[in-house]
Amino acid sequence: MTIEALRPEQLRHVCDPAQFSFETTRELEDLGQTIGQERAVGAVQFGMGIQRAGYNLFALGPSGTGKRTTISQFLHRKASGEPIPSDWCYVNNFEDNQRPTALRVPPGRGVELRKDVEELVEELKTAVPALFESEDYQTRRQQLQEEFQERQEEALNEIREKAKTRDIALIRTPVGLAFAPIRDGEVVTPDEFQKLSEERREQVKEDVGELQDELQEAMRQARQWERKARDRMKELDREVAMLAVGHRIEELQQKYADLESVVAYLQAIKDDVVESVDEFRSSGEAEGQSVFGVPMERLREAAFRRYQVNVVVDHSQSEGAPVIYEGHPTYNNLIGRIEHIAQMGALVTDFNLIRSGSLHRANGGYLIVDARELLMQPYAWEGLKRVLRAQEVRIESLSQALSLVSTVSLEPEPIPLSVKIVLIGERLLYYLMNEYDPDFNELFKVEADFSDEMPRSPENDQLYARLVAAVARHEELRPFDRYAVARVIERSSRIAGDNRKLSTHLLSIADLLEEADYWAGQVGRDVVTAEDVERAIGERIARADRLRQRTQEHIARGMILLDTEGEKTGQVNGLSIISLGDYAFGRPSRITARTRLGKGNVVDIEREVELGGPIHSKGVLILSGFLGGHYASDYPLSLSASLVFEQSYAGIEGDSASLAELCALLSALADLPIRQSLAVTGSVNQHGEVQPIGGVNEKIEGFFDACSAKSLTGSQGVLIPAANGEHLMLREDVVEAVRRGDFHIYPVSTVDQGMELLTGRPAGQRDEAGAFPAGSVNERVEARLIELAQKQRDFADGVEESSSEGRTDSDSDGE
């Protein structure tokens, strides 16, 4: 069987610029949609449309595929047609100021309410003292005081006069009041008193007792009067305060009559002002005074803070529902926080220091959060879940939630939440969360899986051209001519690693366009051409390919041993790929195999030294399966083989070298030399079928570069799995070499095809009798394996004989 090398046109899916009817992308309209993400866009539409609990969305896919842009554009378009949600304010709860009240007001009216209340308080600060300083008030107050004092005075005078008629005086002692008999205006001495008649003395005693009782009663009554007078003065103060406040607040209540909660709040302000009117009255009185160094004015201003309105969500400037992107999703940035201020050495807070989080601002709309950022922030994910489950935002400081501090803080009234959350993250993150967080499925029921590639078709080429136009316009780049667009599309296929696909990794494409624009600018072009795109690609590779160059140099200088001509037994050129960030290149490696008599195992030296990964080991173990099944089904596989990647000092993973390893092994077994002008890549299964591998373009180019560095002989080439034919998007110079006949790409489907190409001998199929044709590769392999099995048997028989002889001897000895 003859394996035909691939034709040059099969090596690169060229984009024909002639299919484009435009000269430059300036003529193209913007792309109003996301291309190649039909599945994801459908999911987004569904997720954002369905109004059920838990239908939040997780946009998953590789970074740079335009997840955020797509979702953001979609949401902004959708949100612009949706109603603007309510404003939210926090106000003082006059019954319990540790639990501020949340007020919901129509959009834009939060700020209006704040302004109205500020004006009201300012007005009260001047109106209330003015009323209390008015002559009317002072007169009424004085009248009340006088009434009380006169009443008290009258009662006392009455007693004093009564006492006087009985020659008794009311006197003030250091601690109270007492009655004493007097003569000529002076209290009688005890001697004088004793000189009085018994009857008179008794009379005085009786009079004093009676007067004392009356005075006691009068004092008791005076206290009642005093209490009543105080109550009446308080009532007067209330009346006056109501006069100052009532009218103005009623006006506001009428203004906000449609908002029941605001009306109730204004009523609470009114009641509070009336109750604590002294704070307004004392304006100016305490000028210059201070408490612990804090001026009284400041303390009073602080007291007025309780009438402020803290607008935590303001939609006065909004159009449509909010779409918020939270770039730093910490617990506090999401849920909101309660700030503190230092006052006299202590940290204090009030409802004015409540700050909204992005959940508040996105309430009634959409919140976009980066999943990785969210998970990296302590307690943010837990906080978000709690909010979504409760469907309300309860601001709770993290330190309090964790009981780290026990100072008195606030417990603001929770705000009901209606928001769609969009998490954006990598697939791995989605699957991990799905697997390990039982709440995740309940809260994020919609997945929007963003693909990193899209089918390449003439229609999609046209869409891609419009994408280029849109990016160029959006990023203010020079227009791209159609040749440049064609080159971009080819590059996109190469990024996708598939000549039937286009990459949807928009970030890479945007980078390419920006760099091509730069190089066009460097040579003074107004339009970006294919040459500029090519240069951008080349320069980008050049910036990243230090290691590739060094590897190629080492090959050229013979430091890495690699034959690109001649023949060697048990030695084949394998191809591996080295990834450095977003740049990857192929590295040819010599793979060698040695065989000997053994127990049927193939030793993977890479694995033995823990340089080979599990998939690589799996590939090697498959070889034993192939050998056993293909050649040694009727006799024991008495082979011991070792395989190694020569001069490989780093870890190896993947099974893409298993075909090369098998070829080396078969060469060693058959004792047939392998053409060193060929390199091999591909994995094999136990039936000897060749399976596709990744990075085929880089691998081919890697060997091509190695051959070019030495010299292209025309016999060099690479064996690739036939299934990888669709992935070929080779460099132009490789394609050109193939066109010239200097280089060849052979698609192989079986090991037999590979061995035929490598050895130049037919592999050989079993005939009816089950034998391989004489001289074929397989016949030589089988013969060798049979030989090894025979040797094994002979060896085993010899050992048995010698051991049985030994036993006899020893038995004899025993006798």
Added chain:
Amino acid sequence: MTHTAEHEGTPIKRILVGLDASTHSLAALQAAAALASDLQAELHGLFVEDVNLLRAAALPMSRELQLPFGRPAKMNPAAMRRQLQAQAQRARQALSATCRRYRIEWTFQVLEGVVPSTVLREAAQADLLCLGTASRPVMQRPKIGSTAQAAATRANRSVLLISQGAKIEPPVVIAHDGSPAADRALPLACQLGRMAGGLLTVLVRPAPSRSSDRVQQVLAQRLEGENLAVRYRELAGEEVTSLIEDIRTERAGIVVVSRALLDPDEIHRLLDTIDCPALLVH
């Protein structure tokens, strides 16, 4: 800057302040100390242990109703004396602290006796008597106490009466009718005027023998060089009522009146009605 007030040839060198540890008497102490400092006078504090209280405490049926709740309690002379001594001690401490602050010389004396007569007797040894308008009043509204009343009408020395919370403030208002008795009040009024910021308001009281204009002219000449801003205001009538009204209208900081201008009843009415300190010049 200090000035020496001439008081018909008797400079004020010794001021007697009656102390009973009440807030009124403390106000009197402050005013007296300020004056003493300005006049470079000596301050003499007097506390009188009220003999009436001691007698009352010794009577067999003596009981007192303790303030503020009217709780009845038996009185006894020893306890009463201790209470009075404690009051005297507090008065002494207040005097000492105030005088130290004003850097003036002071003496203090405790005497036993009937308060008004003892104060009046001791006042004879001083050039000016300072008293609180009331002692410790029974009622909230301070009325003129018996000692203040006695001093205002009977003391043969000038008397400064001052109530709780008050102090010597501008404007200083003097009532003058052009009589020599009124003239005697002028030097002290000028002195107070300078102490209180240089403002003096003269309420010119019309008299049958002197026209207001004439009085005003004479006064203007007399007050020349006193370094005072003087305002004149003619009283509407001769009665004490118009004097009281004008004192109120002028929002007087302190009133200076020659005692000869008013009879005792008028003095009582005046003191009972006005809110500012009053200096009754003998």
